Amino acid sequence: MINTRVSTYSLIAVLLLSGTTVSAHGRMSRAVQFYFDKSNSSRLLEADNIERCILLVERVVCDFKSADDQFRLSAIHANTGTSSPILKMKGPKCVGSMIDYKIKEDWKNKLSPIIEKKLNLSYPKEVGYKTNIYPIIRKIQRQNRGTNETEVFIVSDMIHDYGDEDFAKDLLGLSKNQVVDMAENKVQQLSIAGSLKGVVVNIRIPGTISGITQHESIRENLDIYWTHFFKATGASVNIDML
Secondary structure, three states: OHHHHHHHHHHHHHHHHHOOOEOOOOOEOEEEEEEEEOOOOOOOOOOOHHHHHHHHHHHHHOOOOOOOOEEEEEEEOOOHHHOOOOEEEEOOOOOOOOOHHHHHHHHHHHHHHHHHHHHOOOOOHHHHHOOOOOHHHHHHHHHOOOOOEEEEEEEOOOOOOOOOOOHHHHOOOOOHHHHHHHHHHHHHHOOOOOOOOOOEEEEEEOOOOOOOHHHOOOHHHHHHHHHHHHHHOOOEEEEEEO
């Protein structure tokens, strides 16, 4: 019995010293960040992409078990770096009894209209002129303190075009090796190598069933670039259509 108590106290001490957040349910809490491309060039408002975005959020957070879990929605546009989240929500406030099922269901049922309203917010036209992606790295770093499981979902065509960069032109015609070098050099330039270790980055590309002609010639290089960019930061990355 004494050994059991010592082991338990030792485990608690280790968790406290490491800064690990464990919920009341005895598990790591979850922190999910969603970034939605609201620039003028985005296909987010076309076809059924808003509905797909809502389903994505609902599918990801449906297993939230307590208020220790949380997610936030943020926008990508010209002023990504200085924009505040468009929505921050905590998980259901369960009480540890048989009514928790109803509490969770009520929480899930409220999600859809809230998310739809936030995704349909309008922005000044000039804010949508550019797609500024890199500032989300700093936002991910800010929330990834090693105290929870951090997941990131980026819904964007990932065609960064801010400052002196325009991926629609910069990636055109480059070989795979050139694109990989470009991505890894950018990570070094931004001094973010290994900074997202343990983070799971999911990129979802909004489109239409007929495709986007002007993206055909650079889509492969875009995927190569962002795959190697995020790998160099220490994150794992998955890219798919929305």
